[in-house]
Amino acid sequence: MAKISLTLIQTFYQVARLGSFSGAARELNLSYQSAANHVRRLEQILKGKLIDSEQGAKRISLTPRGRALYNLLHPELDIMLERLTKLIENQRSSLRVGMPQAIFYYLFTNILSRFREVFPEIEFAVYERDTVLAELVKNGSLDVCISERYFGDPVVPQRLLGSYRLSCVYPESWGELPDPQDIPSWAEGRPFITYEPGQTLRNLAVDFLARDGAIVQPVVSTSGSSSVKRCVAEGLGFSIIPSWCVGPKDHTIRSKKLTNLPEVRVYFGTAGFLQKHPMVQQLFDDCRRELVGPVLDPPRASELSLPPL
Template sequence: MAKISLTLIQTFYQVARHGSFSGAARELNLSYQSAANHVRRLEQILNGKLIDSEQGAKRIALTPRGRALYSLLHPELDIMLERLTKLIENQRSALRVGMPQAIFFYLFPKVLTRFREEFPDMEFAVYERDTVLAELVKNGSLDVCISERFFGDPVVPQRLLGSYRLSLVYPRSWGAAPAPADVPLWAQGRPFITYEPGQTLRNLAVDFLGRHGATVLPSISTSGSSSVKRCVEEGLGFSIIPSWCVSPEDEVISSLRLENLPEVRVYFGTAGFLQKHPMVQRLYEDCQRELVGPVLDPPRGGDGNI
């Protein structure tokens, strides 16, 4: 079989996407005839018809084989082209990783130390996000995401790293901790500090505190666990945060591990075509070494693949 060029694939993709040769020609800055010729050449190489079009018709129709090829390419081709553009714009090697602020602040320095032993000259760009990580990977802005959300998106495959528990934290001056089951009742009337709307940990805490129909009205919301914990240290209220944010050295706050709350899972995700990239695979392995066991409970019954 003759070698298939990216030009032919890109032209077919745009013809299928726009439903016309003219739309693809405008998108790619080609002539109408060039777009048609590219598709015909691809059909010759693949020895099969991809597009049905009548003479003079403005719209095209995909054959079953054409639909299968388009489904294979979409949306991975857009992501790959976007990454290629960014790579050309910035020739310095970089790995762009997104994760919640708390995971980076509390957990990731040890991972970075190990990772940079192998890639000392590479830029490691971190985006501290929670709610938009999947979209950032899909549009080419991120290479990897570490998240407490399972996206269920085949374009951003995820592997389960492990899980952790949450803890109640409150000013030590408030006295003894309640029993875990009594926390929702204990919390009523006390100022509640939590994360911004939409964040995973806020949702879990609000669901727990709102059991039995209680109304949960946060007094302060902020972007990450370090900020939430700082507010608690200043005596502004209580919160529910990851247990690994709490240290024996914390002198002004008390904590209670909440085993009665669901465990929070942590996933490692990336664009599908980058799964076997050596830098991405090394980062995944470093996350396993530094986080699973020391911080995260390991996945149960498997290697963590979703």
């Protein structure tokens, strides 16, 4: 088979997306005849008709093979072209990774060290986000995302890294905490500090504290676990944060692991066509090496059959 050029693929894609040769020609700054010739050439290479069009008709229709090809390309082609544009504009190789602020702040130093040993010339650009990570990968703004959300989006496939427990943290001066199942009752009337609306850990904490119908009204909400913990350390209230945020040097706060809450899963996601890229695979391997075991519980056998994997 003759080699298929990106130009032919892009022209067919725009014709199929816009429904006409003239629309694709305007989009790609081509003549009508050039757009038609590109599609005909692609049909010759693939040895099959992709588009039906009648003489003088303004709209085209896709053949079954043309529809299958378009569905294969959409929306991956848009993402790849956007990513190529950004790479050319930046003129420097980089790996753009999005993750919640706490994961980067508390867990990522060793991972970065390992990654830099293998790819010392690569800029590692971090976007500290909890929400919109899937959209950022899909529009080409991110290459990789590490998230506590499962998107269920085939364009952003995810692999399960592991899971962790949440802890209730509170000022040391408050004394002993009750058993985990009694914490919602204990929390009533106490100042609650948590994350910004929409963040995964805020939703989990509010659901837990409101189990008996209590009204949960935070007194402070902020973007990341380090800020939440700082407020707790200053005596402003209590919170529910990842257990790995609390260390032996945190003398002004106490914590109790909430074993009655489900473990929080952590997923590694990327654009589908980047899954086998050496940098992405290196980062995934480093995350498994540094996080799973010391910080995250490894996936159980029952979890290995879940959709993310």
